[in-house]
Amino acid sequence: MFRPARPIGPLVAAAVLAAATACSSANASGDTVEVVVGYQSKTINTVTAGTLLRAQGYLEQRLAELGRQNGRHYRVTWQDYDSGAPITAQMLAEKIDIGSMGDYPLLINGSRAQEAGGPGTRLVSITGYNLLGALNGVVVPNSSPAHTLADLKGRKVSTSVGSAADGTLIQALARVGVKDGDIDKQNQQPAVGASALKAGSVDALAQFVAWPGAVVFAGDGRLLYDGAALGRPTLHGVVIRQKYGTEHPEVVRAFLTAQSDATRYLDEHPLDASRKVAEATGLAPEVVLLYNGPNGIATFATPLDARLLAALREDVPFLKSVGVLKALDLDRFVDPSYLAAAALPDVPPARITGTDAVCGRPVDDPRLAGEIWFEGEDTTRPAADPTCLLRAVKAAGGKKVRAAYVPDAATGTRWFADRDRWVKDGTALLPFTTEDGATAYLAAHPGAVGLSYQEALAAS
Known part of the structure; x- marks a missing residue:
C-alpha cells in the first residue's frame, strides 16, 4: 500500500x-x-x-x-x-x-x-x-461605532464581489433590513481590503477564511459578524x-x-x-x-x-x-x-482530546473543548470547557499565551479567547465571538452579566 x-x-x-x-x-x-x-x-x-x-x-x-x-x-x-x-x-x-x-x-x-x-x-x-457558515465574517476597526451589522448602512464595506464572503454579507444584511445597495461596497482583493481597513479608508471588511481571523489576531479590528449566525453551510x-x-x-x-x-x-x-x-x-x-x-x-x-x-x-x-x-x-x-x-479511505476530522490537567477531566465534548498554545511549547494543551481554559491560563502564572481557542457558546465557532465577549451566567463563563451574540444571550438571560476577558479570567 x-x-x-x-x-x-x-x-x-x-x-x-x-x-x-x-x-x-x-x-x-x-x-x-x-x-x-x-x-x-x-x-x-x-x-x-x-x-x-x-x-x-x-x-x-x-x-x-x-x-x-x-x-x-x-x-x-x-x-x-x-x-x-x-x-x-x-x-x-x-x-x-x-x-x-x-x-x-x-x-x-x-x-x-x-x-x-x-x-x-x-x-x-x-x-x-x-456547516453554519463561520468561514466568512465581517470585521470592523476596534474603535468603530458599529455594534451590529445593521450599523453598516451607508458605510464603506470592502469585499470581493462574487465571493462567498460577499454572498454572506448580502444575505446577512437582508436579514436585518439593509439592502446591498444601502452600503458603499468596495470591490477589493482580501489583502487590499485588510490594508484599507487598517488605514481607515473603509469602515468594514467582509471576507472569507483566513482574513477575519488574521485581522483580529493582528489587533487591527474586531469581529462584528460571525458568518455562523447565518446558519448556511x-x-x-x-x-x-x-x-x-x-x-x-x-x-x-x-x-x-x-x-x-x-x-x-x-x-x-x-x-x-x-x-x-x-x-x-x-x-x-x-x-x-x-x-x-x-x-x-x-x-x-x-x-x-x-x-x-x-x-x-x-x-x-x-x-x-x-x-x-x-x-x-x-x-x-x-x-x-x-x-x-x-476509492479513498475515510479520514476522520481532528478533534481536541486528552485530559484537562487543571480541571482533572477528560476532554471529550467538542461543543465545549478548547486548547491553549503557550509560548515555547511544541504542543497545545487541551481544556475541557471555557471555564477550565481560563483557569489554565491563570494557573500558568503569567506564562505567555500564543493563542487560546474556545468555541462560541451559541454557534460553536472557534475563536481567540482574549478577543471574545464573555458572559457570566451563574457559575458558567460563556464566550461569544461578537458583541451581537453576547447581547442576544444577555437579553434572554436577565441574571447574566457581561465581562471583559480580564474580568472573565478573574472570575474563573
Whole structure:
C-alpha cells in the first residue's frame, strides 16, 4: 500500500518548480503529461488541495508512482491567486486544469463553463467546510461605532464581489433590513481590503477564511459578524476541466489521492501542518491553527457531502437573483465519479482530546473543548470547557499565551479567547465571538452579566 514519502524539502521543491512550465496539458507531447493547478495559498480552507499539498509534495509523489507504472512523465505547475475568479478565467482559457475555490466562485465557474459550451468543468471533491457558515465574517476597526451589522448602512464595506464572503454579507444584511445597495461596497482583493481597513479608508471588511481571523489576531479590528449566525453551510472544493479529466483521468485520481494524503496529514499533525502553511503564506501560525486545527472553524474532507450539495443547490437561485450567475445544471456540474474511482479511505476530522490537567477531566465534548498554545511549547494543551481554559491560563502564572481557542457558546465557532465577549451566567463563563451574540444571550438571560476577558479570567 502506498504511503506518502517524506515531504520534499524547499530546495527540491524549488528545483521541481523551476523545471515546470506554464503550459497546459494541451501542449503536452510524447510521454510528458502537463498538469496545471490553480490554488489560493492564503485561502487556507483549500490547503489540502493547494498550499499544504504543494508544500508536502504529495501530488508529485503520487504522479511519480503513476509514471513508474505506465512509463510516462508527469510535470506539475502551480499557479497561486488571491481569489477564485482568475482561476475560473484561466480554466476557461484552458490554461489551468485543476483549481480550488469557494462555493460561490465554483458555482460561477460551472455556470460560465456551461455557457461557453463544450465539456465544461466539474466539481470533484470538497476541501474544507463549515456547516453554519463561520468561514466568512465581517470585521470592523476596534474603535468603530458599529455594534451590529445593521450599523453598516451607508458605510464603506470592502469585499470581493462574487465571493462567498460577499454572498454572506448580502444575505446577512437582508436579514436585518439593509439592502446591498444601502452600503458603499468596495470591490477589493482580501489583502487590499485588510490594508484599507487598517488605514481607515473603509469602515468594514467582509471576507472569507483566513482574513477575519488574521485581522483580529493582528489587533487591527474586531469581529462584528460571525458568518455562523447565518446558519448556511459554506465550503470550498476542487474543480477540473472535464476535457482534461477525460483525457487524463489517472491524473485527477492521483490529485484526489494526494489531497486525501494532505487531509490525513493535517488532521494527524495539525500544529505542524499549521506551521508549514504559515511559512508558505506569511500568515501567523496561530491564525492558521484557528481555522485548520482540531475542532477548527474548517472541517476538512474530500467527499461530496449531501448537506453541502444541498446548500449549493439553494445558492444557485440566490446567485441568479444578484446577477452573477445566469444558469447552471448542477447535476451535470457535480461529478462524484472521480472520487469513486479513487476509492479513498475515510479520514476522520481532528478533534481536541486528552485530559484537562487543571480541571482533572477528560476532554471529550467538542461543543465545549478548547486548547491553549503557550509560548515555547511544541504542543497545545487541551481544556475541557471555557471555564477550565481560563483557569489554565491563570494557573500558568503569567506564562505567555500564543493563542487560546474556545468555541462560541451559541454557534460553536472557534475563536481567540482574549478577543471574545464573555458572559457570566451563574457559575458558567460563556464566550461569544461578537458583541451581537453576547447581547442576544444577555437579553434572554436577565441574571447574566457581561465581562471583559480580564474580568472573565478573574472570575474563573
